[in-house]
Amino acid sequence: MPAVLRAAPWGAVLGGTTAGALLLLVAAGAPRAGAAFVPLALALLAGAAAFVLDEPAAAAVDAAPRSLRSRTAVRAVVALVPFAVGSFGLLVAGQHAAHVWLPGTVALLAGCVLVAVAVSTALRRRLPAPGESAAAAVGLSIVALATFEPLSRWVSVMPTSSDAAWGRTAAVWSVVAVVCGGVAAAATRDPLAARWSGRPRRRRRRRRRH
Amino acid sequence: MTTSTVSLSGVRKRFRGTVALDGIDLHLRPGVTGLLGPNGAGKTTLLRILATVLPADDGDVRMLGRDPHDPRQRTDVRRRLGYLPQELGFPRGMSAFAFVDYMAVLKEWDDPGRRHAEVRRVLDQVGLGDIATKRIRTLSGGQRRRVALAQALLGSPEVLVLDEPTTGLDPEQRASLRHVLAELGRTSTLLVSTHQTEDVAALCDRVVVLDEGRVHYDGPVTDLVATAAGHVWLSAAPDAAAQVSARTGSGRYRNLGAGVPPDGEEVAPTLEDAYLLLRGASAATRPEVAA
Amino acid sequence: MTSTLVHDAPAAAPASTVRQLARLEARRFGRHPLFLVGVLFSVITMVAIADDRSPDSLTNGVIPSFFLGVLSMVVSYRLTRSTAPAAEAVDAAPTSGTTRTAALCLAGLVPAAAGVVWLAVMYVVFAVWPPDAWAWATFDAADRLAIFTAQSAVAGLGAALLGVVVARWLRFPGAIVLAVVVLLAWVLSAQAVAAVDAPSTLGAALRMTAPFTVWTSVDPGSASIDTWLGSPAWHLLYLLTLCALAATAAMLRDAAGRTRVVLLRVGGACAVVAVLAALAATTGGIDEPTRTSRDGSTSVVSEH
Numbered sequence: 001m002p003a004v005l006r007a008a009p010w011g012a013v014l015g016g017t018t019a020g021a022l023l024l025l026v027a028a029g030a031p032r033a034g035a036a037f038v039p040l041a042l043a044l045l046a047g048a049a050a051f052v053l054d055e056p057a058a059a060a061v062d063a064a065p066r067s068l069r070s071r072t073a074v075r076a077v078v079a080l081v082p083f084a085v086g087s088f089g090l091l092v093a094g095q096h097a098a099h100v101w102l103p104g105t106v107a108l109l110a111g112c113v114l115v116a117v118a119v120s121t122a123l124r125r126r127l128p129a130p131g132e133s134a135a136a137a138v139g140l141s142i143v144a145l146a147t148f149e150p151l152s153r154w155v156s157v158m159p160t161s162s163d164a165a166w167g168r169t170a171a172v173w174s175v176v177a178v179v180c181g182g183v184a185a186a187a188t189r190d191p192l193a194a195r196w197s198g199r200p201r202r203r204r205r206r207r208r209r210h
Numbered sequence: 211m212t213t214s215t216v217s218l219s220g221v222r223k224r225f226r227g228t229v230a231l232d233g234i235d236l237h238l239r240p241g242v243t244g245l246l247g248p249n250g251a252g253k254t255t256l257l258r259i260l261a262t263v264l265p266a267d268d269g270d271v272r273m274l275g276r277d278p279h280d281p282r283q284r285t286d287v288r289r290r291l292g293y294l295p296q297e298l299g300f301p302r303g304m305s306a307f308a309f310v311d312y313m314a315v316l317k318e319w320d321d322p323g324r325r326h327a328e329v330r331r332v333l334d335q336v337g338l339g340d341i342a343t344k345r346i347r348t349l350s351g352g353q354r355r356r357v358a359l360a361q362a363l364l365g366s367p368e369v370l371v372l373d374e375p376t377t378g379l380d381p382e383q384r385a386s387l388r389h390v391l392a393e394l395g396r397t398s399t400l401l402v403s404t405h406q407t408e409d410v411a412a413l414c415d416r417v418v419v420l421d422e423g424r425v426h427y428d429g430p431v432t433d434l435v436a437t438a439a440g441h442v443w444l445s446a447a448p449d450a451a452a453q454v455s456a457r458t459g460s461g462r463y464r465n466l467g468a469g470v471p472p473d474g475e476e477v478a479p480t481l482e483d484a485y486l487l488l489r490g491a492s493a494a495t496r497p498e499v500a501a
Numbered sequence: 502m503t504s505t506l507v508h509d510a511p512a513a514a515p516a517s518t519v520r521q522l523a524r525l526e527a528r529r530f531g532r533h534p535l536f537l538v539g540v541l542f543s544v545i546t547m548v549a550i551a552d553d554r555s556p557d558s559l560t561n562g563v564i565p566s567f568f569l570g571v572l573s574m575v576v577s578y579r580l581t582r583s584t585a586p587a588a589e590a591v592d593a594a595p596t597s598g599t600t601r602t603a604a605l606c607l608a609g610l611v612p613a614a615a616g617v618v619w620l621a622v623m624y625v626v627f628a629v630w631p632p633d634a635w636a637w638a639t640f641d642a643a644d645r646l647a648i649f650t651a652q653s654a655v656a657g658l659g660a661a662l663l664g665v666v667v668a669r670w671l672r673f674p675g676a677i678v679l680a681v682v683v684l685l686a687w688v689l690s691a692q693a694v695a696a697v698d699a700p701s702t703l704g705a706a707l708r709m710t711a712p713f714t715v716w717t718s719v720d721p722g723s724a725s726i727d728t729w730l731g732s733p734a735w736h737l738l739y740l741l742t743l744c745a746l747a748a749t750a751a752m753l754r755d756a757a758g759r760t761r762v763v764l765l766r767v768g769g770a771c772a773v774v775a776v777l778a779a780l781a782a783t784t785g786g787i788d789e790p791t792r793t794s795r796d797g798s799t800s801v802v803s804e805h
Binding site: 040 | 546564567571572678679681682686690692693
């Protein structure tokens, strides 16, 4: 295993993943009431993914020659663990609970994990260990969206059953994925490079005025 | 004769088979005592026991005549104790004033008016009065260290246990801190653990050298320095026979040991010389030793 | 730096230390961004539903339950854990861990107060835009007050206390996320069982032992309201004893000697009262699930 992956907070990631998987098993065991557990499991799995960028030794690591973007990319691989385990859990739940539509919920899980990693990436610029904050923010948002469905007039953001309007949901999550990609790209930019690239722009503006 | 404010007899502490303290006998009276020793000597463990945050496995500990193992007496000791840990984090989002104010409440300063005056006093004492409302995370490392120090100074405690108080401070701040601690040492008992021998030489009238959990020296600083007299030599080349040989800023070599190097010029020893000689063989493995 | 010698170590009574500490913690709680977000969302949803003519007024209480309750749980967890980096210095202070925990528990009165304000505003809204009489199903005024109090003020207080318990007892990363999910899984499973099988005693028992309980289910076409089993007043008492139990459990973490013995006794007494109150809540009050129609007629629901 590469050293960058060895340094990942496996305890938190595996703990959250296990809890999420257990909840999905409960959902599979209680077919009529279990669909309610799926968003909670997604919150736990996304919360587990939020920890992948924790780096207590950030002060030293950030000065290493390997760029933040490259380190983030390697660490993001760890997020595949909650995604893979969660997907398997959804497969089991989908077979036992008729209300859980597998392709849609797996895509939802991917979106939730992506959001969690993007939020962690953004917080990682200021915090060495953004996991706990990101997990709380993303987990609570998922639960709130699933419980209150604030956008239900227009779109169902966290559906689980096959009879939901998945087309609109897919459109919303596609936009979310693009935003997450943008956030991650911006947050992993080399801060010095950003500073240098700002100077010629200012010069060009001045020239235009003259 | 003044009775001891801090008294340890046969104190032992182990951590999973590792002996951290091995029968420490120590009796402290008002004044400033320096605690020297290599990394892993047991200094922080000793200070944590004195700060009442870690119980000793064995032996007798008396602080201000009280037994910290007894909950009531421990609370009584804590009312009269100031402690600066080696590493101190701060709650997120708090200003220097808010943190010291929080610590003051924990130290039972319940009258808000008096408490705020005391917080301002200690922040002024460590030179942070002007930036007291700044958030701690925006402060420099030295300023954070002074915030940590300020909480230890609340109420001018009778016993002050300081673990590396000058780490991160610039020379001016260190000099200023020495002045503050020297003033406190007139009436309070201060135990200062540090790797800065010049701080001990400038501030302390007594020094304790700890190594491998045992007291290797306990006595006046001047007596320890005197043990090195006649053992410190300056020479143009490093002396292979010396216990320690290090290049100085002038390009000459400072040799510590019993032998006189060729063209050697005897110089007055410092506390660091005496400490290194005391450390003996283990000091010889230091990287600056000439081959 | 200046130096002055002041040897006036204060001699304080623990009660005044708790008061001062609770004041500090309450201020930190009230200013915490997450709590303010919870208040803001409660206000926004309150405005949104103020003149809503749908008959689910009795379920509106779950809004503060989530926004004040769950978010307060996270806030109190974070406040409790915030002093962990300074633990070495904090532990050397004369104020015990039990006292510090007691102060944090008292700070839970902040979300409770926010819940009381929400409750008061809710009653004003009901006075200005009174719901149709049938929307209250079979609950009288006292029942409604017990339901709304449990869902707002007590939910805020209880969740904040639960946050302190989690912070004191669970020391692994993400503990609060796990605790929130477990809590919500408990709540949702209880409601789900009741929704699937309304007359079942198991469903009633699950609902009566869970916080943030919902008492009615509105027909998708808003044509009728199903009322589930249980006694709102006993359930409120049960929740209050759970609050006391949570505070006791939190304080027990650092307690030693006589304090520990006293806390264990108080905790035992609270547990007994909680069990009795849960039993009374399950067996008392509404003993048959009913369906209330728009015309005000009520019938017994035998099966779902």
